[in-house]
Amino acid sequence: MAFLHHNIMKEEDDAALIQEYKHSGKLDVLAALYQRYMNLVYGVCLRYFDEETSKDAVMQIFEELIAKLKQHEVQNFKSWLHVLTRNYCLMRLRSMKNREGRVISIDLMENDSFQHHESGVSVEAHLQDMERCLETLPEEQKRSVDLFYLKEKSYREVADMTGYEMNKVKSYIQNGKRNLKICMEQQHASQA
Numbered sequence: 001m002a003f004l005h006h007n008i009m010k011e012e013d014d015a016a017l018i019q020e021y022k023h024s025g026k027l028d029v030l031a032a033l034y035q036r037y038m039n040l041v042y043g044v045c046l047r048y049f050d051e052e053t054s055k056d057a058v059m060q061i062f063e064e065l066i067a068k069l070k071q072h073e074v075q076n077f078k079s080w081l082h083v084l085t086r087n088y089c090l091m092r093l094r095s096m097k098n099r100e101g102r103v104i105s106i107d108l109m110e111n112d113s114f115q116h117h118e119s120g121v122s123v124e125a126h127l128q129d130m131e132r133c134l135e136t137l138p139e140e141q142k143r144s145v146d147l148f149y150l151k152e153k154s155y156r157e158v159a160d161m162t163g164y165e166m167n168k169v170k171s172y173i174q175n176g177k178r179n180l181k182i183c184m185e186q187q188h189a190s191q192a
Helices: 002-024 027-035 038-046 051-071 077-095 123-136 139-150 155-162 166-191
Strands: none
Touching (some): 002 027, 051 077, 123 139, 123 166, 155 166
């Protein structure tokens, strides 16, 4: 029960800091609140980006908080910040271009059924489906696909980073892409 009491106290304390920040506009108050959850924000960012990009994202999300926290009524800061962070990462991914200039989406958008303009599925919904499907892959495929497509590493870099043999890396990426496509098609069919 002490755990529940601690969480309730922390939420109340977060709420007090939010109100103080909204009233005073002091950045040190917002920084004190944000400091509590920087590891959470960084961890979420690492699911999408490399370490350096994640560190930059942590700072940019703080800058977004300066205005957004004043605009929104936040009941549970930790949950709200988690959603804000995830949305920031998805929007950033959407704006990043891969080497061929297409939105990073593991080339699944070349399939007509995934064209968001034609099917009514938003790019953000598509990326969220892709994230869910990525989690269903076997670990080797998930790691290889993430490094190759989302972090734009070469086959050699993926092999070096993971310790997998080059042929295995190529196989994991090919099978992972195929499995993602199947999962995405199933997600799309269930939403139609």
